[in-house]
Amino acid sequence: MAWRALWRVGPVLVPRCPRLSPPALRVPAARRLATSSLVLSARKFTDKHEWISVENGIGTVGISNFAQEALGDVVYCSLPEIGTKLSKHEEFGALESVKAASELYSPLSGEVTEINAALADNPGLVNKSCYQDGWLIKMTVENPAELDELMNEDAYEKYIKSIED
Amino acid sequence: MSRGPVRVLRLGLRPYAEALRVQERCLRAARAARTGPGVPGVAGVPGPGPGESVVLSEPAEPVYVWGLRGAPEAEVAARLRARGAGLAAARRGGRITFHGPGQLLAFPVLDLRRRRLPLRGYVAALEALVLRLCRRLGLAAARALPPPFTGVWMGDSKLCAIGVHCGNHITSHGLALNCCTDLTWFDHIVPCGLEGKGVTSLSRELGRHVTVDHVLQPFLDSFQEVFDCTLVFSEDPGD
Numbered sequence: 001m002a003w004r005a006l007w008r009v010g011p012v013l014v015p016r017c018p019r020l021s022p023p024a025l026r027v028p029a030a031r032r033l034a035t036s037s038l039v040l041s042a043r044k045f046t047d048k049h050e051w052i053s054v055e056n057g058i059g060t061v062g063i064s065n066f067a068q069e070a071l072g073d074v075v076y077c078s079l080p081e082i083g084t085k086l087s088k089h090e091e092f093g094a095l096e097s098v099k100a101a102s103e104l105y106s107p108l109s110g111e112v113t114e115i116n117a118a119l120a121d122n123p124g125l126v127n128k129s130c131y132q133d134g135w136l137i138k139m140t141v142e143n144p145a146e147l148d149e150l151m152n153e154d155a156y157e158k159y160i161k162s163i164e165d
Numbered sequence: 166m167s168r169g170p171v172r173v174l175r176l177g178l179r180p181y182a183e184a185l186r187v188q189e190r191c192l193r194a195a196r197a198a199r200t201g202p203g204v205p206g207v208a209g210v211p212g213p214g215p216g217e218s219v220v221l222s223e224p225a226e227p228v229y230v231w232g233l234r235g236a237p238e239a240e241v242a243a244r245l246r247a248r249g250a251g252l253a254a255a256r257r258g259g260r261i262t263f264h265g266p267g268q269l270l271a272f273p274v275l276d277l278r279r280r281r282l283p284l285r286g287y288v289a290a291l292e293a294l295v296l297r298l299c300r301r302l303g304l305a306a307a308r309a310l311p312p313p314f315t316g317v318w319m320g321d322s323k324l325c326a327i328g329v330h331c332g333n334h335i336t337s338h339g340l341a342l343n344c345c346t347d348l349t350w351f352d353h354i355v356p357c358g359l360e361g362k363g364v365t366s367l368s369r370e371l372g373r374h375v376t377v378d379h380v381l382q383p384f385l386d387s388f389q390e391v392f393d394c395t396l397v398f399s400e401d402p403g404d
Contacts, residue, residue: 070283099258
């Protein structure tokens with residue numbers, strides 16, 4: 001309904017169609033649980049459109065294609081310092097686009113081990129390569145059980161469709 | 166899906182910090198409206214009352230405000246203070262700008278998830294709203310420009326600045342429309358970090374004295390049209 005409202009209004013910057021296009025790279029679904037660390041897990045998603053992919057106990061976090069399309073061109077990434085401890089759902093930074101600051105929320109509890117330095121000079125990577133070069137932070141996984149609470153890719157795609165209708 | 170009216174809080178002439186405090190209460194109300202119990206007897210409206218609001222004010226004192234970026238260096242900050250202005254950081258997009266008397270400050274606190282509106286669609290809607298208002302006032306030549314020039318312009322001069330925040334799909338901050346602002350305050354900064362651009366006001370463009378009170382009704386009319394809502398006037402943020 002909001003889309004129709006925008007079409008009625010005159011010279012408006014019309015957003016592109018929000019259909020989710022599938023990510024270019026599909027991570028294999030196999031997941032093996034070691035005693036205290038995850039070897040490789042498939043990408044999981046939050047309902048706030050962040051994704052996390054865990055390898056050898058370290059999670060890489062980014063935003064989904066749906067999110068980067070909704071934001072528009074990212075011009076600035078405000079990310080936490082290495083060593084910051086985050087709880088699941090805690091706000092860890094913001095992305096700025098079209099004069100809008102949009103919060104980022106941590107998918108899991110853990111400690112920030114790395115931030116993507118390439119984003120300082122090239123914040124557009126978040127739009128161009130949201131699942132690869134546009135990753136935001138890496139963090140430890142304090143509680144692997146939290147990963148089970150997140151959506152897998154199929155569930156996330158269904159979730160997107162449900163909120164679009 | 167029924168959405169309920171948008172609550173309008175007209176604060177009048179108030180310090181910027183006070184408008185922020187009222188906005189914070191509106192944000193609490195918006196979050197509560199998502200999870201709270203329904204309104205008895207009204208189907209499909211979750212929460213104790215209108216979850217969405219728009220806070221309207223006219224900054225009582227001059228203040229320079231920056232967003233995630235654009236914090237002034239210490240020397241610049243000292244000079245701005247020496248001119249009698251306050252300084253503040255706000256968690257919003259956009260760089261440094263000026264707020265003061267003669268300016269309409271509007272903070273829509275809307276739930277973009279309920280509206281199924283992506284963030285850049287929301288910013289486009291704010292621009293559309295101001296363009297409608299300008300047309301109502303006789304300024305058909307006003308236009309919105311694509312990023313990084315988000316905002317509403319008359320030629321090379323910015324009439325209305327936009328800078329928003331979105332957390333959990335709920336918006337805050339918003340826009341600042343120069344009605345009869347003393348534009349010399351902008352001389353001491355590079356507004357929004359855009360070199361070589363000017364600023365203007367409705368009064369300057371229309372050649373007559375246009376106050377914030379003059380534009381309130383046409384602003385609200387345009388708001389209702391663009392956001393497809395009804396309005397309810399209130400003194401209470403509802404938190």
